[in-house]
Every structure is written in structure tokens, then in C-alpha cells.
Amino acid sequence: MxxxxxxxxxxxSQYQAIDEAIRTVQFVRNKCLRYWEENQSVGQKDIYRYTTQLRDEYPFVKELNSTACQQACERIWTAILRFYNNCKRKIAGKKGYPKYSKRTHSVEFKKSGWKLNRDAKKITFSDGKNIGELKLIGSRDLFYFQEWQIQRVRIVKRAEGYYCQLMLKLDVRDITPQLEPTQQCVGLDMGLKYLYVDSNGNTVEPPKYYRKAEKHLNKLNKRKSKKFKKGNRQSNNYKKASRKYAKGHLKVSRQREEFAKKLALRLIRSNDLIAYVGEACTKCIDLKVKNLVRNQKLAKSINDAGWSQFRKWIEYFGIKYGRLTIAVNPAYTSQECFNCGRLIQKSLSVRTHVCWCGYVEDRDKMAALNILKKATIGHIGSWSLDLNAWGDLSSILVGRNTCQDNLSQ
Known part of the structure; x- marks a missing residue:
């Protein structure tokens, strides 16, 4: 997509109608979850039938477009299916039991309920919520694709406004020029002191956007807390303070995302192959940032570094521009000597690798060299990736057989 x-x-009034549509989506989703909990052997078709029953029972649900109700049903069924699969695979820890939604921020339409005016750059929503015609603000031209290529239309509510997302069925390679080969490859070792150190010895420091904005965000949070009245309906002053606080966090997240995007694009344009760290699990290799942030002393720094965003954009641009991206198991990459392969045990405080064979190198650079070595040994030849599978299979996983159904969850 x-x-x-x-x-x-x-x-x-139109924004209020959008809020009402989003609340209806949340209501339908939670009612479907309750129906699944209270009845045995409930399948996807049963939940679809229950959605139709809700439309007959509640007038405000019937006002919402039928495809938007179906999409709310699909959301909860996806969560249920993920829970079932985790139980079958017997993964350790929590299995991801579906939860009731408290903060829904979007409503999604399929092929009906909307009409696009490409000449005036406007979109009209024609269901019973009376959203009406809205102006589209953006630089992207609406005439470079056909209207039948729009698979879904989503309205997203954010801290500073409302957005419309058009999801198109396109092959990005058809509209993106492919890059010329550079005959270069690089390995990346991610960390906290440096966002990454590559196999050539180049380093990039993390921007630390949250750390820089933390003092201002804490001040906004204190202002919001002072206006909070427990047990009573919140005042307009509290809602204004809450919006300002949310806008501050939104700005930080966008800064981090843009930095990761520009950095990943620069790497993709200058290298034919990029190898980066992943973490070995039972069925596949993946970077378990979610587990790493359980460390209370490092959680804030790990989240602020934006490893997940950086990897996501490397994978996306790699497929978009025809480059190869490989996730590598990082086990012993900082302990194993790049020259002779001997394991040299060292604590985190030791930043220089010194081996009995006489090889001396910076610890992070040697780890990046080992990552590149693991990615390239035994993988000689041409590779082909399917762009339409990005999101399901976004990187080549070294040393494992790719499990498509696991990655798609």
C-alpha cells in the first residue's frame, strides 16, 4: 500500500461529526470484543453478523457507513487472531489478550461513503454522520493516480488537527527511479552513545530530541495537572492544556521520525547492501526494542534514540530503491575477534577490543564489521524482494527460514 x-x-461542526464517527468505531469494536468474550466458538463471520445486529439496534451505529463498521470489526478480529496465534506458538510471557479500546483516533472507509473531487482538491463523506465536504491541504498532486486505485480512505485525529490518508494500490518502483549500483556495502551497530557505528568507522550521534524538550514538556504537564479535577467534568482550560502537552510530544516524535528518514535514505543511496543488528527469537530474527525498554535506567534513552523508526525506514527505502537490507543476529558480535574469530570476553565499560593475535580495534566498529561479515558469508548472488510484501517481509533474515505468518502478525 x-x-x-x-x-x-x-x-x-464537521470536526465534531468526525469525533462522533470515531467514537462510534470505538463503540462497535468494544461491543464485538464483549460478544467474543461472552460466547464460545465465535468466528469472524459471527462477528460480522453481530455488527449488522448492532446497526439495527443502535441508530447512531446505523448512521456510520457500513464499511467503516466492517473495518472496526476487522480491527478486533485481527487482535483476536494475533492472540490465538501467540497461544498456539506458546510464546513466553503475555500472549496479547485483546483489550478494550479507550482512545481510538481514526475511522476508515473502504470503497463507499466518500467521494473525491480532484479538481477542487476536496473530499466529501456522505454517511449519516454529516461530515460533509472537507478541503485537502497538501503538496501531493491528486492526478498522478487513478481513483479506482484508492483502496481505503482513513480519517486520523491528531493533537493539532485532522488528517485524511488515501491508501493506494501502487507499485512504488513504477514511480520511483532505481538507483545505480555503488559497489559499496556497510554494517551498522546501533547503540546509545552513538545512534550507529558503521563498518567504515563513521559514527552518528543520536539527536536526543526528547531530552532537549523534556524540561518544556514537564512544564506543560504540570500546567495540565493543576487544572485536573478528579471526579468532575474537566474544564476547557484543562482541555487546552492537554492539547498543548500532546502537541509537544507530537513535535518530538515527528522530529525523530524525520531524522531517521533522512539518515536511512542517505545510507540507501550510498550503499548496495546494509546489514544491521537483529535479535534471535524462536522463529525469526527481530529487534526486540520492546524488551530492551524494560530496563528502567535505559528506557528513556532507548526510546529517544529511535532504533525502530531507523530500521523501518532502512527496510522501506531498501525495497523502494532496490537495495538489499539484512537483519543479523548480534550475538557475540562485540566479543568475537574480527581477525581470528577468538572470543574475548569484556564488560560494557571496555570500549577497545584487544586480541591475542595483535588485532586492536574500537569495540563498536569491530561489532559493525562482524555484522557485515555475518550478512555476506554464504549469501553470494542476486536477491529479489517483493515490494508489495513490505510490512509482512521487510528484511532478509540471516540464518533462519522466514516464517511469513509469524511476521504478518
């Missing part, structure tokens, strides 16, 4: 995003401009 190729996603185009535009900001929506409309009247306050």
Missing part, C-alpha cells in the same frame, strides 16, 4: 496524507480543513 502507498499512503498519501493530507490535512483536513473544515468547520467546527
Amino acid at each position: 502507498f499512503v498519501l496524507e493530507y490535512k483536513l480543513r473544515g468547520k467546527p
Whole structure:
């Protein structure tokens, strides 16, 4: 899927109608979850039938477009299916039991309920919620694709406004020029002191956007907390303070995302192959940032570094521009000597690798060299990736057989 995003401009009454549609989606999702919990042997078709029953029972649900109700049903069924698969695979820890939604921020339409005016750059939503016609604000031209290529339309609510996402069925390679081979490859070792150290010895420091904005965000949070009244309906002043606090966090997340995007694009343009760290699990290799942030002393720094965003954009641009990206098991990459292969045990405080064979190198650079070595040994030849599978299979996983159904969950 190729996603185009535009900001929506409309009247306050239209924004209220969007909020009502989002609340209805949340209501349908939670009712479907309750129906699944209270009845045995409930399948996807049963939940679809229950959605139709809700439309007959509640007038405000019937006002919402039928495809938007179906999409709310699909959301909860995806969560249920993920829970079933985790139980079958007997993964350690929590299995991801479906939870009731408290903060839904989007409503999604399929092929009906909307009409696009490409000449005036406007979109009209025609269901019973009376959202009406909204202006699309954005630089992307609406005429470079056909209207039948739009698979879904999503309205997203964020801290500073409402956005419309057009999801297109396109092959990005058809509209993106392929890059010329550079005859270069690189290995990346990610960390906290440096965002990454590559196999050539180049380093990039993390931008630390959250650390820089933390003092201002804490001040906004204190202002919001002072206006909070427990047990009572919150005032408009509290809602304004809450929006300012949310906008501050949104700005930080966007800064981090843009930095990761530019850095990943620069690497993709200058290298034919990029190898980066992943973590070995039972069925596949993946970077378990979620487990790493359980360390209370490092959680804030790990989240602020943006490893997941950086990897995501490396994988996306790699497939988009025809480059090869490989996830490598990082086990012993900082302990194993790149020259002779001997394991030299050292603590985290030791930043220089010194081996009996006489090889001396910076610890992080040697780890990057080992990552590149693991990625290239035994993988000589041409590789082909399917761009339409990005999101299901976004990287080549070294040393494992790819499990498509596991990655798609």
C-alpha cells in the first residue's frame, strides 16, 4: 500500500461529526470484543453478523457507513487472531489478550461513503454522520493516480488537527527511479552513545530530541495537572492544556521520525547492501526494542534514540530503491575477534577490543564489521524482494527460514 496524507480543513461542526464517527468505531469494536468474550466458538463471520445486529439496534451505529463498521470489526478480529496465534506458538510471557479500546483516533472507509473531487482538491463523506465536504491541504498532486486505485480512505485525529490518508494500490518502483549500483556495502551497530557505528568507522550521534524538550514538556504537564479535577467534568482550560502537552510530544516524535528518514535514505543511496543488528527469537530474527525498554535506567534513552523508526525506514527505502537490507543476529558480535574469530570476553565499560593475535580495534566498529561479515558469508548472488510484501517481509533474515505468518502478525 502507498499512503498519501493530507490535512483536513473544515468547520467546527464537521470536526465534531468526525469525533462522533470515531467514537462510534470505538463503540462497535468494544461491543464485538464483549460478544467474543461472552460466547464460545465465535468466528469472524459471527462477528460480522453481530455488527449488522448492532446497526439495527443502535441508530447512531446505523448512521456510520457500513464499511467503516466492517473495518472496526476487522480491527478486533485481527487482535483476536494475533492472540490465538501467540497461544498456539506458546510464546513466553503475555500472549496479547485483546483489550478494550479507550482512545481510538481514526475511522476508515473502504470503497463507499466518500467521494473525491480532484479538481477542487476536496473530499466529501456522505454517511449519516454529516461530515460533509472537507478541503485537502497538501503538496501531493491528486492526478498522478487513478481513483479506482484508492483502496481505503482513513480519517486520523491528531493533537493539532485532522488528517485524511488515501491508501493506494501502487507499485512504488513504477514511480520511483532505481538507483545505480555503488559497489559499496556497510554494517551498522546501533547503540546509545552513538545512534550507529558503521563498518567504515563513521559514527552518528543520536539527536536526543526528547531530552532537549523534556524540561518544556514537564512544564506543560504540570500546567495540565493543576487544572485536573478528579471526579468532575474537566474544564476547557484543562482541555487546552492537554492539547498543548500532546502537541509537544507530537513535535518530538515527528522530529525523530524525520531524522531517521533522512539518515536511512542517505545510507540507501550510498550503499548496495546494509546489514544491521537483529535479535534471535524462536522463529525469526527481530529487534526486540520492546524488551530492551524494560530496563528502567535505559528506557528513556532507548526510546529517544529511535532504533525502530531507523530500521523501518532502512527496510522501506531498501525495497523502494532496490537495495538489499539484512537483519543479523548480534550475538557475540562485540566479543568475537574480527581477525581470528577468538572470543574475548569484556564488560560494557571496555570500549577497545584487544586480541591475542595483535588485532586492536574500537569495540563498536569491530561489532559493525562482524555484522557485515555475518550478512555476506554464504549469501553470494542476486536477491529479489517483493515490494508489495513490505510490512509482512521487510528484511532478509540471516540464518533462519522466514516464517511469513509469524511476521504478518
